Amino acid sequence: MEQRPNVYTDDKLYKRLLADKDITIDDALENEMVINMGPQHPATHGVLRLVLRLDGETVLSVVPELGYLHRGYEKMAEDMSYIEYIPHTDRLDYTATLCNNVAYVLAVEKLLGIEAPKRAQYIRMMAAELSRIAAHMVAIGTYAMDVGAVTMVMWTFREREKIQEIFDKLAGARFTTSYTRIGGVGADADSEVLKMVKDFLDQFHSSLDEMDKLLLGNRIFIERLEGIGVISKEDAVALGLTGPNLRSAGVEYDIRRAKPYLFYNEIDFKIPTYAEGDCLARYFIRGDEVRESVKILYQVLDKMPQGEVMANNPKHVLPHKTEIYSKMEELIHDFMIINYGINPPVGDVYFSAENPKGELGFYIVSNGTGQPWKMKIRSPSFCNLQALSKICKGAMISDVIAIIGSLDPVMGEADK
Amino acid sequence: MQFKELVTEKLKNQFSDSIVEVTDFRDDLSVLIKKEKIVEVAKFLKDDGDLQFAMCKDITAIDWATRKKRFTIVYQIFSLRNNFNLRIKANLDEEPWQIESVTSVWPGANWYERETYDMYGVIFSNHPDLRRMYMPEGFQYHPLRKDFPVLGIPGSLPLPKVIK
Amino acid sequence: MGLEAKLNKDGFVTTTLDAIIAWARKSSVWPMPMGISCCAIEMISAADPKYDLARFGSEVMRFTPRQCDLMIVAGTVTYKMAQVVRRIYDQMPEPKWVIAMGACTSSGGMYRSYNVVQGIDQFLPVDVYTAGCPPRPENLINAVMTIQQKISKTKARDFQDIPLLNLETAKN
Numbered sequence: 001m002e003q004r005p006n007v008y009t010d011d012k013l014y015k016r017l018l019a020d021k022d023i024t025i026d027d028a029l030e031n032e033m034v035i036n037m038g039p040q041h042p043a044t045h046g047v048l049r050l051v052l053r054l055d056g057e058t059v060l061s062v063v064p065e066l067g068y069l070h071r072g073y074e075k076m077a078e079d080m081s082y083i084e085y086i087p088h089t090d091r092l093d094y095t096a097t098l099c100n101n102v103a104y105v106l107a108v109e110k111l112l113g114i115e116a117p118k119r120a121q122y123i124r125m126m127a128a129e130l131s132r133i134a135a136h137m138v139a140i141g142t143y144a145m146d147v148g149a150v151t152m153v154m155w156t157f158r159e160r161e162k163i164q165e166i167f168d169k170l171a172g173a174r175f176t177t178s179y180t181r182i183g184g185v186g187a188d189a190d191s192e193v194l195k196m197v198k199d200f201l202d203q204f205h206s207s208l209d210e211m212d213k214l215l216l217g218n219r220i221f222i223e224r225l226e227g228i229g230v231i232s233k234e235d236a237v238a239l240g241l242t243g244p245n246l247r248s249a250g251v252e253y254d255i256r257r258a259k260p261y262l263f264y265n266e267i268d269f270k271i272p273t274y275a276e277g278d279c280l281a282r283y284f285i286r287g288d289e290v291r292e293s294v295k296i297l298y299q300v301l302d303k304m305p306q307g308e309v310m311a312n313n314p315k316h317v318l319p320h321k322t323e324i325y326s327k328m329e330e331l332i333h334d335f336m337i338i339n340y341g342i343n344p345p346v347g348d349v350y351f352s353a354e355n356p357k358g359e360l361g362f363y364i365v366s367n368g369t370g371q372p373w374k375m376k377i378r379s380p381s382f383c384n385l386q387a388l389s390k391i392c393k394g395a396m397i398s399d400v401i402a403i404i405g406s407l408d409p410v411m412g413e414a415d416k
Numbered sequence: 417m418q419f420k421e422l423v424t425e426k427l428k429n430q431f432s433d434s435i436v437e438v439t440d441f442r443d444d445l446s447v448l449i450k451k452e453k454i455v456e457v458a459k460f461l462k463d464d465g466d467l468q469f470a471m472c473k474d475i476t477a478i479d480w481a482t483r484k485k486r487f488t489i490v491y492q493i494f495s496l497r498n499n500f501n502l503r504i505k506a507n508l509d510e511e512p513w514q515i516e517s518v519t520s521v522w523p524g525a526n527w528y529e530r531e532t533y534d535m536y537g538v539i540f541s542n543h544p545d546l547r548r549m550y551m552p553e554g555f556q557y558h559p560l561r562k563d564f565p566v567l568g569i570p571g572s573l574p575l576p577k578v579i580k
Numbered sequence: 581m582g583l584e585a586k587l588n589k590d591g592f593v594t595t596t597l598d599a600i601i602a603w604a605r606k607s608s609v610w611p612m613p614m615g616i617s618c619c620a621i622e623m624i625s626a627a628d629p630k631y632d633l634a635r636f637g638s639e640v641m642r643f644t645p646r647q648c649d650l651m652i653v654a655g656t657v658t659y660k661m662a663q664v665v666r667r668i669y670d671q672m673p674e675p676k677w678v679i680a681m682g683a684c685t686s687s688g689g690m691y692r693s694y695n696v697v698q699g700i701d702q703f704l705p706v707d708v709y710t711a712g713c714p715p716r717p718e719n720l721i722n723a724v725m726t727i728q729q730k731i732s733k734t735k736a737r738d739f740q741d742i743p744l745l746n747l748e749t750a751k752n
Binding site: 239251365383 | 527531
Binding site for chain 1: 614615616617618620621622624625628629630643655656658660661664668690691692693694695696713714716
């Protein structure tokens with residue numbers, strides 16, 4: 001085997017190291033240290049990169065750097081029709097694919113001025129809530145793993161796997177679902193799916209309690225989170241935090257209640273809030289939200305009406321595949337929608353929905369053609385990350401891990 | 417409906433000559449103002465006791481490509497107290513494309529303005545830290561401008577060097 | 581129990597050195613989870629109780645490149661990220677393998693845009709491409725098994741000329 005060069009014996013390398021002027025070792029104890037964290041780091045939830053300035057172990061300042069997953073979503077949207085873009089919304093917040101699907105089609109429907117049938121809206125609600133549970137399962141699992149409880153991620157993924165099985169049946173794909181359509185949903189939820197949801201919910205409560213018992217009986221977990229990363233109510237609002245992170249700071253703002261979309265106004269649920277605004281509150285709130293989602297899902301299953309799942313609006317809504325091949329009218333409409341698009345009126349709308357991470361907003365500018373002139377995605381993770389440098393200031397370096405986990409960013413939508 | 421009229425009225429009273437247009441499409445109220453007044457309008461909207469638009473949810477730009485006033489800056493702001501979304505727009509009429517930053521009013525606007533600068537090349541004056549948000553430093557173009565191709569400009573972004 | 585039941589005295593096996601090294605190497609492939617986007621979640625799913633990548637000796641996800649011999653590139657690689665991926669690859673000790681997980685890494689996938697590298701094979705030697713967006717966990721497990729087959733065919737002396745870690749490349 002070839003002799004490897006050794007830093008200590010190889011003269012050339014050693015001299016080069018000595019000649020390196022970037023390293024100063026005059027007084028190692030007095031110097032502040034700048035360290036790099038990420039973009040490849042197990043605790044940064046993807047490809048977030050932080051540059052930290054440290055004094056010993058205390059964080060003096062944090063500069064997040066984004067863009068390692070910038071895929072050009074908004075540019076691509078300008079080049080494709082409204083229907084073509086649905087699969088792209090899956091990959092925004094990839095832990096809660098169906099929530100994104102629902103938010104996007106609702107934004108387009110607001111622009112078009114159409115509404116999906118009631119059953120479709122109920123199915124969307126069911127899908128979004130299941131997706132919320134799935135997203136929070138990832139959030140709680142990876143959060144606990146970051147602060148040292150590796151077992152947790154196995155338990156939460158076991159539950160998540162059951163939800164993905166339901167998606168497999170409902171949408172035909174377990175992960176990137178692309179299930180919703182403009183004016184409805186891709187396929188009806190048959191009785192088998194509804195039974196699967198019911199069975200899942202029935203056993204979910206006990207496993208959720210089990211998870212809580214595992215974590216909250218653990219002193220290390222509590223002590224690493226309690227009182228860490230506190231953000232005040234005023235700061236949270238000023239920095240534009242939304243979702244669980246805002247509610248854990250004591251602001252009762254949930255779009256499902258504030259501006260009810262779908263049929264959330266017919267559903268009875270609580271909005272959990274905590275006043276503390278620390279990492280532990282951000283853990284509790286996710287658990288509570290999952291419990292509320294379970295309550296919502298039971299009601300949705302009870303109230304699910306019968307009927308169509310696609311709106312009857314041939315100029316904007318794609319006809320069913322079986323009809324395209326047997327009826328002339330439908331064939332023409334299909335051809336027009338696919339080739340020329342759905343041509344919404346000229347104007348701009350902003351629609352936002354409550355996603356697991358916060359407020360996902362779509363700002364669409366239409367110039368009357370089949371493609372949007374401009375599509376802006378207001379992604380919650382991006383805004384939540386903005387608070388990071390404020391929260392981390394003065395914390396210990398080990399707290400930074402807990403704080404990132406508690407803010408729960410998903411880089412897919414933060415970088416877009 | 418009542419709050420919508422209140423906002424319009426208050427704005428018109430306070431800034432009678434700076435409000436260019438008020439539109440209401442699909443129940444979204446949007447106000448087009450002159451770009452010089454953006455910070456004043458923002459301060460007023462935030463501090464007024466009845467309105468209290470304390471949260472800036474989003475800032476972006478629209479590139480109209482062929483129009484003389486090429487860029488429109490769009491602000492989505494939100495009043496928690498009144499549960500109301502308002503959209504403020506301001507047209508940029510000539511080069512250099514520049515507008516006053518609103519970070520002094522809404523600290524959360526910081527990253528949105530950086531993002532808009534990165535994507536459109538609009539300069540926000542008095543911004544504390546106007547760097548690119550997503551694209552690497554040294555990248556010369558602004559991708560969301562309409563004259564930038566979707567597939568990018570070959571050679572503008574380097575691939576890593578492969579050492580054998 | 582299997583073979584042990586037949587043993588009355590101390591047993592021995594004859595085999596070639598190549599076979600035993602390849603067998604040991606293939607049964608303990610430690611992946612470097614280069615989790616970038618959506619595929620990362622499915623990669624965790626592959627290691628979760630239902631799919632259980634541990635059956636193939638590959639559940640030891642190590643986040644430091646020095647301890648890994650298989651890089652699973654899971655997710656869209658942008659130009660900015662490509663520099664990082666390549667640097668981490670350079671820091672992995674030889675011998676090493678690469679799985680391109682999903683459509684994005686294999687070919688750019690649905691992202692025909694200015695900032696996405698259209699296939700990581702432009703700057704990385706890829707051993708196995710995995711289809712799907714994202715691939716199901718079964719598919720990832722299949723990719724790991726394919727790597728294992730590839731490793732089982734190697735001979736120990738195939739790697740004798742390669743330095744364990746090239747300091748020149750690892751530094752860059």
